[in-house]
Amino acid sequence: MSTRRIEVDLLTRVEGEGALDIEIENGGLKTAHLRIFEPPRFFEALLRGRDYAEIPDITARICGICPIAYQMGAVQAVERAFGADIPAAMRDLRRLLYCGEWIESHALHVVMLHAPDFCGLPDGIALAREQPGIVRAGLALKKTGNALMRVIGGREIHPVNLRPGGVFRLPTRAELAALAPALEEGRETAIRLFRWAAALPFPEVERDYEFVALRHGGEYPITAGRLASSRGLDIDIGDFETEFEERQVTHSTALHALRRNGGAYLTGPLARYALNSNLLPETAKTLAEEAGLGPVCRNPYKSILVRCLEMLFACEEALRLIAAYTPPAEAFQPLTPRAATGFGCTEAPRGICWHRYDFAGDGSVLAARIVAPTTQNQPAIEEDLVALVGGMLAAPDDAIRAAAEAAIRNHDPCISCATHFLRLSVRRA
Amino acid sequence: MPRLRLAVFKFASCDGCQLSLLDCEDELLAITDAVEIAHFAEASSTLAPGPYDLVLVEGSITTAQDAERIQEIRKQAGLLVTIGACATAGGIQALRNFADAAEYTRAVYPHPDYISTLATSTPIAAHVKVDAELRGCPISKESLLEFIAATLAGRAPVLPARPVCIECKSRGTVCVLVQGTPCLGPVTHAGCGALCPSYRRGCYGCFGPSETPNTAALAARFTALGQTPREIVHAFRNFNAGAAAFKRESEANEHKTD
Structure with a gap:
């Protein structure tokens, strides 16, 4: 029996740090573990005893790339616990803010993190030398997403304007209208990026995922909805814990979320698209058809195309919301704390981000539980590794390493969110 | 080169x-x-x-x-x-x-x-x-x-350690503290451009202590505004809880009774 071991100390072009263990026995793939040893920061513990009003500022710090996901789920949970009725105009303003986060996060991933894999390049900076127009356009689009975050949220990273009950300050119509020209350009950029990405060389693979995403009436889901799956699940977000569980595994400081029946599932762009592609704007549907994408995409590499479609959608949605914007009557409504449990769930760029808080009568936190998208995608990513890398075990270590990292990047894992540290080692016995 | x-x-x-x-x-x-x-x-x-x-x-x-x-x-x-x-x-x-x-x-x-x-x-x-x-x-x-x-x-960077208050003044933001909103601006290191007061909320100190911050005087002001010791502890105990001046002030208020 021969033993061969490959190690990569640090997975690159992902948010946060982690490792990967691949074990090969008698020529066959035995296990593939995404190993996260990001030091835990214990948010759920340190939130206890804090006031409800402090939660969104604290939970934002879970992730610098998608802070809105952690703030929005928190404010929703507080509002649900205390029985607040948030007016439609406030809901629309928050959806607009969230469009900014989708655009900046997706643009970063598409151009700087994911695309280099299809071009055999180490990073977006090298890609900029070969494709300066594409990278510059992608960065400009990212900047447009950040501008939305800055105007409505105050800043791109850890915005300050969201609060339970509303926002601190309502933007003026003029402030929002000033963003429209960049969003018009962003729409064209998203189309250009999609067409460019559609010509990239994609491995021909299909994976049989159970997709889990929000579904919300006639709109593509961002801030609200019921939890649905491609295998028939359809529940209120408050029932998450009866259908999903988190398990702790020895190789990760991030918990693994699974269906109660033990199955892995996938959340994120592919899942949103599979469950809601009919709700995308016509421009996006036409583009998808042009590229032969179909209403459901099971090829994880093609998630880059779905992210481009979602950027196009987010630009159009932002333009629609800005055109319709009339400032709500009040920036926020006062809340009356009570002993209760509240739930929040939104579509972060990487997938559903679920929150539960138990409150004491004075509005302080008794218990908190936050399930990050990457926590949920880890088991599916490990199954992808088995499926996508398992067929190439005779290949040189470097090729396996590159393929494994690319397979992980397909899902844009945010290891900071799920906790962190990715080391790739391949053991051959 | x-x-x-x-x-x-x-x-x-x-x-x-x-x-x-x-x-x-x-x-x-x-x-x-x-x-x-x-x-x-x-x-x-x-x-x-x-x-x-x-x-x-x-x-x-x-x-x-x-x-x-x-x-x-x-x-x-x-x-x-x-x-x-x-x-x-x-x-x-x-x-x-x-x-x-x-x-x-x-x-x-x-x-x-x-x-x-x-x-x-x-x-x-x-x-x-x-x-x-x-x-x-x-x-x-x-x-x-x-x-x-x-x-x-090859020069020294310009990163002043003055408080957020100076940035509020220079951008013309009306002081939120005088309007009754607890704000850490007087003791917090500049650099954000006085963001939170411009969004009509108090500074929550995310840049940490400014140089020579008088945190005790600010805590007394918070008390006068009706804040409890517990709320004052929380104000100083978040993203820069471990910074010396903020740590000292949160500990000073920790054992006061609400």
Whole structure:
């Protein structure tokens, strides 16, 4: 029996740090573990005893790339616990803010993190030398997403304007209208990026995922909805814990979320698209058809195309919301704390981000539980590794390493969110 | 002339401060003309070995392995600069320093024995010599660009340690504290552009203490505004809970009765 071991100390072009263990026995793939040893920061513990009003500022710090996901789920949970009725105009303003986060996060991933894999390049900076127009356009689009975050949220990273009950300050119509020209350009950029990405060389693979995403009436889901799956699940977000569980595994400081029946599932762009592609704007549907994408995409590499479609959608949605914007009557409504449990769930760029808080009568936190998208995608990513890398075990270590990292990047894992540290080692016995 | 060799290393953190570098959308490609990004795992698969001229460190030290890793990084660093509240003061995760870290682990993980973590979250300066600090949770990209530009030019960066109040005055924002909103602006390091008061809320101190902050006087003002000792403890005990002046003030209020 021969033993061969490959190690990569640090997975690159992902948010946060982690490792990967691949074990090969008698020529066959035995296990593939995404190993996260990001030091835990214990948010759920340190939130206890804090006031409800402090939660969104604290939970934002879970992730610098998608802070809105952690703030929005928190404010929703507080509002649900205390029985607040948030007016439609406030809901629309928050959806607009969230469009900014989708655009900046997706643009970063598409151009700087994911695309280099299809071009055999180490990073977006090298890609900029070969494709300066594409990278510059992608960065400009990212900047447009950040501008939305800055105007409505105050800043791109850890915005300050969201609060339970509303926002601190309502933007003026003029402030929002000033963003429209960049969003018009962003729409064209998203189309250009999609067409460019559609010509990239994609491995021909299909994976049989159970997709889990929000579904919300006639709109593509961002801030609200019921939890649905491609295998028939359809529940209120408050029932998450009866259908999903988190398990702790020895190789990760991030918990693994699974269906109660033990199955892995996938959340994120592919899942949103599979469950809601009919709700995308016509421009996006036409583009998808042009590229032969179909209403459901099971090829994880093609998630880059779905992210481009979602950027196009987010630009159009932002333009629609800005055109319709009339400032709500009040920036926020006062809340009356009570002993209760509240739930929040939104579509972060990487997938559903679920929150539960138990409150004491004075509005302080008794218990908190936050399930990050990457926590949920880890088991599916490990199954992808088995499926996508398992067929190439005779290949040189470097090729396996590159393929494994690319397979992980397909899902844009945010290891900071799920906790962190990715080391790739391949053991051959 | 060889380009400045830059490295970015991460410890316990949210990635936001290093993201600030990628958020320099207009400047990023120009920066890479003047600076060789030798090690920046979030951005590139090329991880070149040291030594590096300038090392940006994000995050706090919370594990025994990381306490060793920062020693190795220091040896490879010309200038070592902490970016953000985690690296500079221990971050929000330093709340464990005021609690029972083992109990925190039990609260989050069903198998706490799988988790290996230190009882405290400490800033980088508690472990190695730090040449400069960029404040903020997150840092401002303007201060990052200023620091890189100054380093390239061989001059001292302009990063004033005056309080947020000065920024409020210079942008003409009406003081929220005089309107009755508790605000940490008088004791907080400038650099955000007085963001929160411009959004009609009090500063929550994410840039940490300014130079010579009179936190006791501000706490007394908060009391006069009707804040309880518990609320005052919370005000000083968040993203810069481990910074000396804020730590002292939160502890001074901790044992007062509500």
